[in-house]
Amino acid sequence: MTQRIEAIYHLRCDASQAEARARALAVEQSVEMPVSAIEDQRVLAEIVGKVLSISDLSGGVFEARIALASETVGHDASQLMNMLFGNASLLEDVVLSDAILPAELLVGFGGPRQGFAELRDRMGARARALTCTALKPQGLPPEKLAELAGRFALGGVDCIKDDHGLADQHYSPFAERVEKVAAAVARANRASGRRTRYIPSLSGDLDSQRRQLKLARQAGLDMAMVAPMLAGASNVHALARDNPDFAFIAHPALGGASRIAPPLLIGKLFRLFGAAAVVFPSYGGRFGYSKETCRAIAAAALGEWGGLRPAAPTPGGGMTLSRVPELLEFYGREVMLLIGGNLLSARERLTEETAAFVACVEGHSHG
């Protein structure tokens, strides 16, 4: 193998089986056939996966490091997902824990064209955490969503993202929603002097997502949300590659993240495919992620990685205003905080509550 991917799996099995299981996994994730039946020397030398090491993590779990040929991936993002976990996802006792990618893949995919730093520039917020909220519930017509968004924007939040359930439904068509919400946010920005961004969620097939992105562009927007596990990684990558002036937020819907380690899937791979910000369920909210997992996701999104732009860790999923100081202590200022439902619960005081969120973040003293 010239350039190789190092895929790191956790196997639950007896110690006596660990080596055989690791070897079987290396075959499954590469040639997927009996190695004894392969005659081609190049395939044997360069394509068949190789077990690099096996270590006992105790508790009946073993870490297997497996080398896979980078040339099996090319620059196809879905094919990278396939090589890392395509068939292994069907094995109940295998977790994809991490992956070390060669520089050529990092450069080939390119990561976000607009990353965290560029987000900060757009919002004129170089030295503080960013703020984000979510536009919902689905079922509301465009006018009501626009009115809500206007009130969020008057509160000065940096980003207003669509709930990931908002698609192109007949009761709230994408085109009409984007036009009205964008206009409401622009009005609020003129009143407030702020630079609040509306971030519509792109849905449907790639054609549909491209049409939607074009509508967003026509409405003066420069950010959009995508869910790589719903859309297909290659399609998300194509959107990011073809629209280098847009910043993309990645939503983890359908991420089934207990089988692919969240720091890898959300922190690294979504960033690799072009996300400027990666949404994930924070500890202490509606989902079961631990502090360690959240810290690891943030570190993966932000860390030096082959020169790729950092993506903004965007913890959400049941966050509340009262927890902002604690969250900022935990995540530091290299974060975009996402509070949705808790702000919406303020109902008629939504703008004030949003402003309190913003003030809390802007006024936080990072020790």
Next chain:
Amino acid sequence: MTQRIEAIYHLRCDASQAEARARALAVEQSVEMPVSAIEDQRVLAEIVGKVLSISDLSGGVFEARIALASETVGHDASQLMNMLFGNASLLEDVVLSDAILPAELLVGFGGPRQGFAELRDRMGARARALTCTALKPQGLPPEKLAELAGRFALGGVDCIKDDHGLADQHYSPFAERVEKVAAAVARANRASGRRTRYIPSLSGDLDSQRRQLKLARQAGLDMAMVAPMLAGASNVHALARDNPDFAFIAHPALGGASRIAPPLLIGKLFRLFGAAAVVFPSYGGRFGYSKETCRAIAAAALGEWGGLRPAAPTPGGGMTLSRVPELLEFYGREVMLLIGGNLLSARERLTEETAAFVACVEGHSHG
């Protein structure tokens, strides 16, 4: 709710929490915000998910049946995946067990335009099980793959599908592979008088998959393979919808099927999105699926479902020639048997071994 989806989840929790957990899940998978903060009467009445029933499955597992508004989905396949399991996939103790879809969704998606019966017609095999093998290993150049495919075809197998690892790699570009493999199979068909199909795997983003499908069409092919969880369900649905003369085989790569019940994901949803045949790992092979799971997948792919064409259950994943009689006893003749690596292990006797597979299926007496 006028038309509703009934999503069926299994929750692992204390009995005392089951009701609250089910209610929370109904909210998570619909409006994803505090219901108390929703003012809109239509949203409250028609969009917020409703718990229909909770039943104790014993062992600390509860079944929650939740109604979701069909109009939140429209005809967007990825949005259906999102509504069924988008955020729930992030909850470690929730499994999507099944879903009952209203007739309008079944008709709207349409399922396979070419289904199992049409596959049988193409192969002139109305009254027997179909046979399938896999072209691999990845890493071989087009000429070698074509040579292998020719030998498989001379053995008379019905379908030769690409290994799901074959993409558009530099050492075996899709265009060249398809041209050469299709030609080799056509030559073999002229010699044998059979109608063996070569089924290339479509990879990359939707643009790339469309280009590849066009190349397949130019090479005289009429079937292709797709992996809905890699490509995005909406993109697979678009390919099936826009190419009604093509039959599509669905591969379960990245299916992480332990979190979405395989009969639902592979047997129903892949069929709904347009697959004529659904590949799944059979019991007794390299993967851990039970006989019950396999029987349920086959039943879901074949059963009456809103008038959708049946899809061919295609068990594979480590099947062997010696097991064909047993597999035919188990699955009956409403099946396409998939044997790949085991035939390749025959090496110089590959054509004969393939012919033995075919003869075994053709000669099987279904009691």
